[in-house]
Amino acid sequence: MSQQRTGPTDGPDFPDLPEATVARLPEYLRALHHLAEEGHETVSSEGLAAAAGVNSAKLRKDLSHLGRTGTRGVGYDVTVLIDQIEHVLGLTHRRAVALVGVGNLGHALAGYAGFGNRGFRIAALFDADLGRVGEQINGLVVHHIEDLPAIVDSESISIAVIATPAHAAQHVCDRLVAAGVTSILNFAPCVLGVPEGVDVRKVDLAIELQILSFHEHRKSALTALPAVQKNAHGGAEVAS
Incomplete structure (x- = not known):
């Protein structure tokens, strides 16, 4: 989206x-x-x-x-x-990506091997939790969010993934933009405000499930509709 x-x-x-x-x-x-x-x-x-x-x-x-x-x-x-x-698509070279937030979702994303096959590499991991800093995930060390500007610059990162809780996402987004990131993939369940020239794509798994729930609800409703039959005079009547 x-x-x-x-x-x-x-x-x-x-x-x-x-x-x-x-x-x-x-x-x-x-x-x-x-x-x-x-x-x-x-x-x-x-x-x-x-x-x-x-x-x-x-x-x-x-x-x-x-x-x-x-x-x-x-x-x-x-x-x-x-x-x-x-x-x-700009995939003639592998693009460096920063990932902010290494909770359950972020941890899974950091270990996902499919990025490399699609033209990307996770170049840096960040978290605000000091208990996470220094942890190694898929060969990468988790850095504190304060180190973000220097690493974004040294790794030439222009794309970032936000996998933080909703309440922290806008603050993280602001820091990413200030560091020079111009494209953001947001997994946090919130809408981010960004300046002109910054692209944001939002992935909300709950919304996707709610859409599927609509389709299931519609299928159930259609299945429950009574059959319509023609009566002897050609008119429609509902079967009992």
Whole structure:
């Protein structure tokens, strides 16, 4: 869920992509990497769309924004498309990420190996709890939040993850922004206020579960509806 997207306009050589397209590019990239691992050199729009969980018309429109069109009867070159999407997403080199808050969720995120396969590395861990400082997680030492500006600078960090309790998130966000971080992934259940030029994406697991609860509630309600039958005169009546 995108909370805010502000800042300078894209340069003349950078595609001006709709937000919905940007959100789907990582899904295409994941599917393409899987296809490459299986030995596929080309893929049709229908095949890539199915692997990414979208319809083929939407995929073709998204890729047209990148200037990519498949070859009739052949499809898309998997390697070329991977390179282009990674270039657009800025994944041609691994980006350093700071993680603030090493409680249960932060600890799990710090140990997640999948970041490395997607173009990122957790470069620094921070916490305000002195009892956590000095702890080692996945080969990284937890630093005190006071050390944040120096380490953000030395590691050239522009992206950070906030995994703190809600009451601490805004304060942490302010410190990150002051240190030069310009993109934040927020796991805290709150809305962050950020200045122009800073992007925030919010991940709230409880909200996602509430949305799933709506769908379950709707399915239950539809299942409970009485059947409607035609009567002898052609009118509708509710079956008992």
